[in-house]
Amino acid sequence: MGLNKKDVLKLAGLAHLSLTESEAEEFAKDLDKMVSFAEELQGLDTSSIDLEDRDTNVYNVLRKDEVKPSMAKEELLANAPEQKEGCFFVPQIVE
Amino acid sequence: MHLFTKTADELATMLRNKEVTSVELIEAYFERIEAVDDKVKAYISLDKEGALEKAEEIDAKLEKGEELSRLAGIPIGIKDNICTKGLKTTCASRMLEDFIPPYSATVVEKLEDAGAIIIGKLNMDEFAMGGSTENSYFFPSHNPWDLERGPGGSSGGSAAAVAAGESVFSIGTDTGGSIRQPASSCNLVGLKPSKGLVSNYGVVSYASSFDQTSPITKDVKDMALVLNAITGHDPKDSTSINMEYPDYTKALTEDVKGLRIALPKEYFGEGFNQEVKEAVLASTKKLEDMGAVVEEISMPLIKHSLPAYYIIACAEASSNLARLDGVAYGHRAKDYTDVESLYSNSRGEGFGAEVKRRIILGTFVLSAANYDSYYKKALETAKLIKEEHNKVLEDYDVIIAPTMPTTALKIGQKQEDPVKDYLNDICTINANIAGVPAMSLPCGFDKDGLPIGMQLIAGEFKEETILRVAYTLEQATDFKDQRPKL
Numbered sequence: 001m002g003l004n005k006k007d008v009l010k011l012a013g014l015a016h017l018s019l020t021e022s023e024a025e026e027f028a029k030d031l032d033k034m035v036s037f038a039e040e041l042q043g044l045d046t047s048s049i050d051l052e053d054r055d056t057n058v059y060n061v062l063r064k065d066e067v068k069p070s071m072a073k074e075e076l077l078a079n080a081p082e083q084k085e086g087c088f089f090v091p092q093i094v095e
Numbered sequence: 096m097h098l099f100t101k102t103a104d105e106l107a108t109m110l111r112n113k114e115v116t117s118v119e120l121i122e123a124y125f126e127r128i129e130a131v132d133d134k135v136k137a138y139i140s141l142d143k144e145g146a147l148e149k150a151e152e153i154d155a156k157l158e159k160g161e162e163l164s165r166l167a168g169i170p171i172g173i174k175d176n177i178c179t180k181g182l183k184t185t186c187a188s189r190m191l192e193d194f195i196p197p198y199s200a201t202v203v204e205k206l207e208d209a210g211a212i213i214i215g216k217l218n219m220d221e222f223a224m225g226g227s228t229e230n231s232y233f234f235p236s237h238n239p240w241d242l243e244r245g246p247g248g249s250s251g252g253s254a255a256a257v258a259a260g261e262s263v264f265s266i267g268t269d270t271g272g273s274i275r276q277p278a279s280s281c282n283l284v285g286l287k288p289s290k291g292l293v294s295n296y297g298v299v300s301y302a303s304s305f306d307q308t309s310p311i312t313k314d315v316k317d318m319a320l321v322l323n324a325i326t327g328h329d330p331k332d333s334t335s336i337n338m339e340y341p342d343y344t345k346a347l348t349e350d351v352k353g354l355r356i357a358l359p360k361e362y363f364g365e366g367f368n369q370e371v372k373e374a375v376l377a378s379t380k381k382l383e384d385m386g387a388v389v390e391e392i393s394m395p396l397i398k399h400s401l402p403a404y405y406i407i408a409c410a411e412a413s414s415n416l417a418r419l420d421g422v423a424y425g426h427r428a429k430d431y432t433d434v435e436s437l438y439s440n441s442r443g444e445g446f447g448a449e450v451k452r453r454i455i456l457g458t459f460v461l462s463a464a465n466y467d468s469y470y471k472k473a474l475e476t477a478k479l480i481k482e483e484h485n486k487v488l489e490d491y492d493v494i495i496a497p498t499m500p501t502t503a504l505k506i507g508q509k510q511e512d513p514v515k516d517y518l519n520d521i522c523t524i525n526a527n528i529a530g531v532p533a534m535s536l537p538c539g540f541d542k543d544g545l546p547i548g549m550q551l552i553a554g555e556f557k558e559e560t561i562l563r564v565a566y567t568l569e570q571a572t573d574f575k576d577q578r579p580k581l
Contacts, residue, residue, distance in 0.1 A: 003459075008455060011455045011458045011459055011462070012451075012455055012458075013439075014458050014462070015413060015417075015442075015454050015455060015457075015458045016417075016420070016435070016438040016439045016442055017439060017442045017443055017446070017451060017454060017455070018436075018439040018440050018442070018443030018444075019443060019451070020443075023448070023451065026448075027451065027452055027455060030452055030513050031452070031455060031456060031459065033513070033514050034405070034452075034456050034513060034514060035456070035459065035469075037401075037402055037405075037514045037517075038402040038405065038406050038460070038469055038473075039402075040399070040402050041399060041402050041403060041406075041469075041472050041473060041476055042468065042472065044399055044472075044476060044479075046472065046475035046476060046478075046479060048479075049475040049478050049479060051471070051474055051475060051478065061333040063330060071197055071198070075197040076197060076423075078195065078197065079193075079194055079195060079197075079423070079424035079425070080422075080423055080424060081421060081422075081424075081425070081426070081427035082427065088422055088423050090422055090434050090437065091431065091432075091433050091434050091437060092433075092434075093434050
């Protein structure tokens with residue numbers, strides 16, 4: 001496949017994942033091996049398979065929309081790295 | 096009398112005969128943990144105070160003669176990717192190092208309703224990615240049978256704790272063998288139930304199509320008791336199966352007459368350790384001697400399962416782990432300038448190497464240019480593999496295979512090449528792809544005294560068949576009674 005450091009950094013960017021230079025280099029080698037390994041499937045004939053044709057025991061799971069007690073705000077905020085005035089706090093997103 | 100070598104069923108009888116109280120049991124297990132966990136490193140966190148409080152409640156109920164579950168008063172550990180309200184749940188990751196869940200997983204609630212007492216949270220590979228616990232952010236766990244070796248993974252802490260007598264049984268998760276591999280490495284029984292039999296609500300997702308909450312026990316009877324407690328429909332998990340659930344202890348009968356066993360030759364070929372193959376075949380021969388019919392078959396698609404599994408698992412992981420962004424919970428980097436760098440830096444610092452590797456591969460196979468040739472192809476392959484399994488399991492009651500190609504590896508012996516590491520999963524991933532139940536059962540020891548496990552794989556919701564075959568085999572051997580000298 002020939003995946004290089006630049007490809008890895010682009011993928012990491014898409015996944016919002018900062019990498020160090022040495023990580024990017026190491027992963028480029030690993031990913032290249034992993035992708036070559038995955039390419040083995042290309043030789044397999046899967047033309048008989050229709051992914052739209054679902055198993056018969058797969059069905060939609062529906063429930064009534066009922067009002068039930070929910071978790072307290074304090075409980076939900078308890079693990080927040082930063083909070084302000086009862087909200088999760090993040091850097092400004094909209095100018 | 097060593098309390099720490101006993102099964103849940105034996106301890107349940109002792110509790111009822113007043114030979115021991117639940118409080119004494121908890122004390123004894125914490126003494127054991129103090130004595131051996133420095134060497135085994137099974138636990139990430141412990142909760143002695145909470146455990147003793149619950150044990151007092153159980154003792155009071157027992158004193159009053161209340162009828163309780165066989166699991167009541169029994170000390171257990173839970174894998175650290177399963178949420179326990181008020182008790183830290185880290186996924187062995189820096190990302191969730193300080194995360195205290197505001198609710199408990201359904202499996203935890205069910206065990207607590209049965210009276211089982213959670214004494215701590217068990218080590219694992221970070222976010223269940225790995226097969227040795229060496230990917231834990233905190234420390235690797237050690238195999239009680241040989242401390243220089245790993246206990247397998249990713250539920251390595253769950254197996255090491257039970258084998259070392261630090262937990263009577265334990266709960267972990269199995270996405271590609273993460274219960275069965277460590278059970279095999281530590282001479283224990285590990286069952287991955289059919290997809291949807293045990294609720295995954297409150298269990299941190301890795302690859303949702305394959306993830307299955309699963310138990311590890313010392314013997315088959317305990318497995319049936321635990322299944323009775325944790326199976327059932329859960330409205331909070333839309334993949335949970337709504338059906339009539341059996342009493343699994345009723346399957347504990349010695350009867351394999353006419354049982355049809357398939358031995359796929361792909362599981363006994365090159366790359367498989369000779370002693371492992373011999374031990375699995377010797378146990379299969381025992382079943383044959385007791386009246387089962389054994390036939391060698393071929394499942395040619397097995398050789399394609401690894402790439403299909405890793406493509407799908409990594410794709411799902413990259414999506415599932417997107418929720419960890421340093422906003423609502425989890426690690427937040429100190430250094431950032433805007434919300435984008437807050438995400439990237441928090442994730443870059445919070446995740447370890449294997450998790451990053453899998454997120455990147457997942458992002459690769461899901462990107463527009465590669466979607467059809469990798470992801471879609473893998474889904475089609477998985478469906479073919481599922482069809483092949485269903486067909487074999489229509490003709491046969493069980494498939495027998497080794498659990499792992501080798502016995503437990505030395506810590507640090509992991510391959511340089513991640514692909515070679517993935518080859519260790521070759522025997523176990525197919526049951527996850529097919530969604531069928533599979534158990535690892537002790538079946539011998541190699542020349543170094545390391546445990547060997549065999550797999551019993553049956554059709555969807557045929558857990559009772561597996562329990563019956565395993566129980567029959569267990570009664571004919573003494574592997575389950577062997578304990579490591581620690």
